[in-house]
Amino acid sequence: MSARTANRGGAKKVDVAIIGAGPAGLTAGYLLAKQGKSVAIIEKDETYVGGISRTVEHEGYRFDIGGHRFFSKSQQVVDLWNEILPDDFIQRPRMSRIYYEGKFYSYPLRAFEALWNLGVLRSTACMVSYLRYKLFPKKDVKSFEDWTVNQFGHKLYSIFFKTYTEKVWGMPCNTMSADWAAQRIKGLSLWGAVTDGLKRSLGLNKKPNDGQAVKTLLETFRYPRLGPGMMWETARDKIIAMGGEVIMGHELENLASDGKGGWRMSARGPDGLTVIEAEHAISSAPMRQLARSIQPLPQTTLDASNLKYRDFLTVALMIRSEDLFPDNWIYIHDDKVKVGRVQNFRSWSPEMVPDEDVACVGLEYFCFEGDGLWSMSDDDLVALATKEMDILGLVDPAKVFGGAVVRQEKAYPVYDEDYAANVEKVRTELEEKFPTLHLVGRNGMHRYNNQDHAMMTAMLTVENILAGERIYDTWCVNEDAEYHEAGDEGAEKRIADRREAITPDQAAALNSLRGVPERIAAEPDTDAQDKRDAA
Template sequence: MDMKAGVAAGEITADVAIIGAGPAGLTAGYLLAKAGKKVVIIEKDAHYVGGISRTVEHEGYRFDIGGHRFFSKSQAVVDLWNEILPDDFIQRPRMSRIYYEGKFYSYPLRAFEALRNLGLWRSSLCMLSYLQYKLFPIREVKSFEDWTTNQFGKKLYSIFFKTYTEKVWGMPCNEMSADWAAQRIKGLSLWGAVVDGVKRSLGLNKRPNDGQAVKTLLETFRYPRLGPGMMWDAARDRIVEMGGQVIMGHGLKQLADDGQGGWRMTATGPDGDIVIRADHAISSAPMRELAARLHPLPATTLEASQLKYRDFLTVALMICSEDLFPDNWIYIHDSQVQVGRVQNFRSWSPEMVPDQSIACVGLEYFCFEGDGLWSSTDEALIEQAKREMAILGLCDPADVVGGAVVRQEKAYPVYDEDYAANVAAMRAELEERFPSLHLVGRNGMHRYNNQDHAMMTAMLTVENILAGQRVYDTWCVNEDAEYHEAGDEGEQAKLPAREAAITPDQAAALASVRDVPTRVSDGEKGAPRKAA
């Protein structure tokens, strides 16, 4: 179909119009432009591309929003990274730990080390609590709290699982599904760790003492020297060089079916609206927002409107001090403070911090848009971050010489009890009614995937557009939670199998969702919780 005929004056024409300049949108735009297609991308942020993978700059200091290791099992993704940014990757050491009451604990947790750090009295109480629940377990295991208490006892559960988990997800552990706990906490055996620890102390065991059978974690990872935004700035520039357009500061106002299989996209910005006509539309916008702006409105708009998101913000502090800790980030397991993680930006890349005498850290707060944290002023948040760093003993507030706040809305799609049915309903309707509309990325598909998975959904979408038919099922991109933690880079040398070649077992494996907690159903919340 030729969209160039009958276009009104002032309208922009394109082969493909793309909503959102995050990893998925820019990957699609780059590959389509490379294939000779005219692309136009709209991005509501006036300053940054990259979405949650952007790098924000403040007075020469650069902040990674969430932390992004550049590692993928997909060779196609690795090759694309190298093609877009061939000369600016550096190799960085990987280190993440848990912080609790002034001490650091390995992450993933090593049970014997944890008991040693807790001291004789507290570790004895932990072991007694562990033995209590082994002898008298909770019989009707419904929640994350039930499952974890049975595995480790109430004491260790409260120290190493409850506080941080509730900070991240914004709901009580006794309302989170036990299935998620079983998926998330794999192979860790407290008793096995203790036995191994005793053998190790006697010189009878030289194995790493962690009490668990897990794959070796990555010891190093690649990272753009100026942060992940460097990758997406380069992708944007390459798209423009190839004749595409990236229009900043313009959000989607309406995406209208033109009745001929194509699209009329209206984007609004500070100087008014622009209109883009295109054969295909690719959306990485949140499904909830897309449904409300489609014309005609989908019959599943109500289902899409019920999709929920978890937001977060980063408070960056510039501190007159040497680096405070060597970790990329540390997890804060302390109920005295609201901060969930603290990043050390120099540990990601020395070039993120311009002054060698200044340490720059980012305190991450998990919240919901509109709640007390989100609505606080930047000044109040910076003061809170300074107080909490002092409570944790990580720095003296008097040494803080600057600060900045970065808010990230819709960072994590929420997997509540209704999300899967709501997503499936909208997906089915859009695929049937609008075959030239393609959903990609984390929010575009309401799937809690990683950066490389978001890219892969875009790569397969481009293959489908260029082929003129649905060759690949983009919803079968794997979202394994261990994807960034273990295995060899580029071990998956090929694109996922074409739809016709996927067996039911393969499809089930590919469609596995990344571990995210779901709520215990209303009928289960009132179930008895007896430890006898």
Template sequence: MSEAQSQAINVDVAIVGAGPAGLTAGYLLTKAGKSVAIIERDETYVGGISRTVEHEGYRFDIGGHRFFSKSQQVVDLWNEILPDDFIERPRMSRIYYEGKFYSYPLRAFEALRNLGLWRSTMCMASYLWVRAFPNRNVKSFEDWTTNQFGKKLYSIFFKTYTEKVWGMPCDEMSADWAAQRIKGLSLMGAVIDGVKRSLGLNKKPNDGMQAKTLLESFRYPRQGPGMMWEAARDKIEATGKGRIIMGHALDQLASDGRGGWRMTAKGASGMVTIEADHAISSAPMRELARRMHPLPQSTFQTNELKYRDFLTVALMVEGEDLFPDNWIYIHDSKVKVGRVQNFRSWSPEMIPDENMACVGLEYFCFEGDGLWSMDDDDLVALATDEMRILGLLDPAKVRGGTVVRQEKAYPVYDEDYAANVATMRAELEDKYPTLHLVGRNGMHRYNNQDHAMMTAMLTVENIIAGSRVYDIWCVNEDAEYHEAGDEGAEKELPAREPGREVSDDQAAALNSMRDVPTRIVEDDADGDRADTRRAA
């Protein structure tokens, strides 16, 4: 419901944000008999970045969300909320470069074969050079990747896409991210493997990759991920214990001085006031800090937190599907698009007309920059032209388009983010034990949908227990979490406070951390640290 209330709403728990974390918390709390009120800034959609946007019958997934989790508890919750609407979909994604497709993850021997004799020779020469004369002072993503693959292969398959996504030059990104994300690929091993197979000496499907089983299929709601969160919303409201207040953004979150909270939310129809014993926030940490009363001492640090935004341009195209992939990574530097989604490959029910195709071009940007500020019609024209440049569609068959913008899609891990987050976390945990941060933006952690849900699930356990049983900051954020393994396989216990007893059915929340690009900070001539990040 979206109507404003003239009087205060009194509930057990007030929740900021109706994304996966906020709705998971609301669903489990109402199921346990707690009353909740959830405010959501969007006037129409729940689900946050996992929402499904509809335009003239076409449905768009904002980024692409596979429903796979190693946590059996998360899988069980998905099945409970949406028991009858999952379909099994084949997984296919490739890299596109100069008119050719390459497997993703990259298979080195295939890449060399597709590049042709001259480029392959140049790539191998470049690789052999760095093996003989490696960079001994590795600081950046560029240093590390060049050392592993040579300058030529790095420039083709790593540089362009990485800089598109993060808006930072590769020579200013941390080498740690490359070391974690680019695993299991040996260029020399791929070449030796290719020679053996050409002689019939090796028929194993290795191709230079270490043995690793990737997901070949995944479950997906038949009309997009928004189905899950719309169902959660409906179930919350059906209990009579929960209210979803749409079109209202957090205005202030004030401590009542007795351990409880007074939340005000502002919308087009007026102000809503919510009084609660506990508050859960999935709002961006920077925004929460600015709206708390009294202001946290750590507000200055959280003001420095940064986010990467993106937008999707959806094109409705006459004819059959253009390609079978769920999505394609675009590594060509001559276009701005970073990734292309094929919505029919996610689910045929996303497309209302079997004679039409629909693709979504993703542009990574910063809120307020040139791309973000372009008119929708200009963005549709840009996307159409870039698909023509790439040779992926005939512009004459484009029948329409629309634009969906997503603010704060990716929390940026720059040099100072960890210290800034730790400062606020320590202050809030010390002063406000009834305030709980959850989800990707709430914790400023680059996690997946199921990880965001798990932070909410453990927070609910803490609220019901009346104490901090679980440390939600230990929820798994492993970089390969979505790429390999068996659904529901993890049975390890989450991290918990010393001396606390926990139930055996809690799913894994392992103490690991995903690295993403960080700025390279070097000493200047005077020995002081100088930020070398260039403007995006």
């Protein structure tokens, strides 16, 4: 128990109780502790913090669960990363490709390259299909399939989007919300990329043919030398050093309102029940789980119960070989195998792999908790991964000498047809009834945020708590943000610096690019507050 955590009647008494020690929960805990607030964080995992951003170690080999590039347009996020981990970032080359029918394609797609690799007949069919849907697009766009077909034509959709997307989500593309496609495949102009490629081939355009008309994708990114878990393990240690608590191996059992705006949280661990009383509660737990745990039970618990999650597992293979490929990861668009993506851990950081003569790769399998893949033994999964790397022609099975399996439950909130309505109902009730309960992060808000967006929801939540009122709408974070790491790092701050010089209409337009919300209500017009807003 920390020096600033009081025990009253067997309960720990803190200013803020936090559920989950992932990027959002640890960001909130760190910033609150810096402001002198007492915090207690519960984490279900017995060993690792960081959630899906953790780094798992096995016999000296380190595995990044999901792959995490440290890039953000928010200067606040970049500054916080540098503050927590000032001396351990390295600069790494960025490379991702798609594997399809034995050939590699750049990711994001470079349309001219893709059409060239596909050959004359298939490329012609792709362009005819593309023009058909540009001239006669689907009118009622509801699903991922509708949106993507309108953007690229049915032929390119079936080659480069359908197989992989259905592997990831375990559901047909025509049942997935168009919101998903609009958020994750934004900004690629097929016709612009083709004409750019033709000009380039004729020497008329010297710009990089990156498949994006305006934006340029990052060629390098920063990365902690021992993996993303290094960031969150350091954040945990700093929270504890400031007097906070991070209680491992404890899962939320009950979160009860005390009727006065505060909370009494019960968490079950190996030694029994831990009870924490707090003025505020921050939750990055899956919204479905949280709704079932709140007392009194929300009326929208049934809506929350309809929210779905996709799980996945990583099978790491140790291979007697030099590095197999330079990519950070490769997307596998091939229905002959179950694997969806292959990571090369040395390409993330050389220090992730202790032996220079060994390649270490991670095969990612998307599944549902309890299904056939999830329930397979570790040995069978290692055998499956070895076989599939052989089928793809990427590894000689005789060179594989070891393996490990890491399972990650509730890795992705599912964007089905009803998710938005269900989330909105739960959010509205909780905000109206419980103003001191704050939802943050990917699963807490049931939004497929990147790491920096999850952190930003926590950073703005801390501002709300410190102000004593809801001055920021955290649900605006990443509402209209683009997935790919395009543009300049920290660009949001520069936009904010220009805010006073632009019109309200311009400010509204820029806000959709910033991914960081404006305040809900105007603050007192003081110089100090203006500086704080700009930061």
